Amino acid sequence: MPHILIVEDEAAIADTLVFALQSEGFTTCWLSLAGEALERLAQEPFDLVILDVGLPDMSGFEACKRLRRVSEVPVIFLTARSEEIDRVVGLEIGADDYVVKPFSPRELAARVKAILKRIAPRQPEAPAAVADGPFRVDRLRYQIHYHEQPLSLTRHEFHLLTALLAQPERVFAREQLLDALGVAADAGYARNIDSHIKSLRAKLRAVHAAAEPIQTHRGLGYSYTPER
Incomplete structure (x- = not known):
């Protein structure tokens, strides 16, 4: 059962995400600070991280940069900013997807499933x-x-x-x-x-x-x- 880490400081949004993801069969963990999330990721494996860009202790961009030094766990950014430059920056530093608020929880759950399906281990079709x-x-x-x-x-x-x-x-x-x-x-x-x-x-x-x-x-x- 895929384990998803949600890093979001707005409780209402986090509750919506938890409900949508658990309804699709995922297990979830919710944290509100980037620092706590990085510590948790160092101690516990997760299959995907949903990371808000505007966190109170550290930007999601900075948190993703630090995470990418030690892990390739998939990351989906959540943000209230829709400018193209923000999407480009997010993807350049290693994010797998970028979702602008307000968003459809069902669509976000579908994006999570698509990313996890894409990175699932496969039998090699050619020599290693x-x-x-x-x-x-x-x-x-x-x-x-x-x-x-x-x-x-x-x-x-x-x-x-x-x-x-x-x-x-x-x-x-x-x-x-x-x-x-x-x-x-x-x-x-x-x-x-x-x-x-x-x-x-x-x-x-x-x-x-x-x-x-x-x-x-x-x-x-x-x-x-x-x-x-």
Whole structure:
């Protein structure tokens, strides 16, 4: 039974979330402070965290940054702010989804189920470790080496790079790359692919500055070009 941590300082909202999630068969834990949540996460495993951005002791963004140093547990942000820059920042620091208040509790529960389904362990359909030129992909360990150097990738970056490496020279539209992340194309996150690609390129250049394995095709999308 999936165990969900809710970090929300407004009791009415938290009560609504607890009811909606427990009605779907989840177990829940509610905390109102980010500091308490980080301590609890260090002591107890959770399957997903619902994290309010505007907490009284620490912003949800800062809490997520600290959490990502030690854990890849899925995070859904709750916020009263709907500006695109806030959504981009939230996703760039490692969130899996971003929900603006007021929201439908049933929709949020559906998003939780979709994320948990997407990250559920699967039997590998291909060999665990696959080499492609300077890249070595280890699907079981969620690790990619580039020129023998391990890359520190978020889960989204791992899936994006794996999708590109699997089909060299193919041009992927942003919507197709969203599908590789398990995100619906109509969720409004297509432009956030650009942020993930930018981060990926920076990590690749840190290993091999002269190479440019990820190519941009203006108006179309992105592709992986093997190094010659």
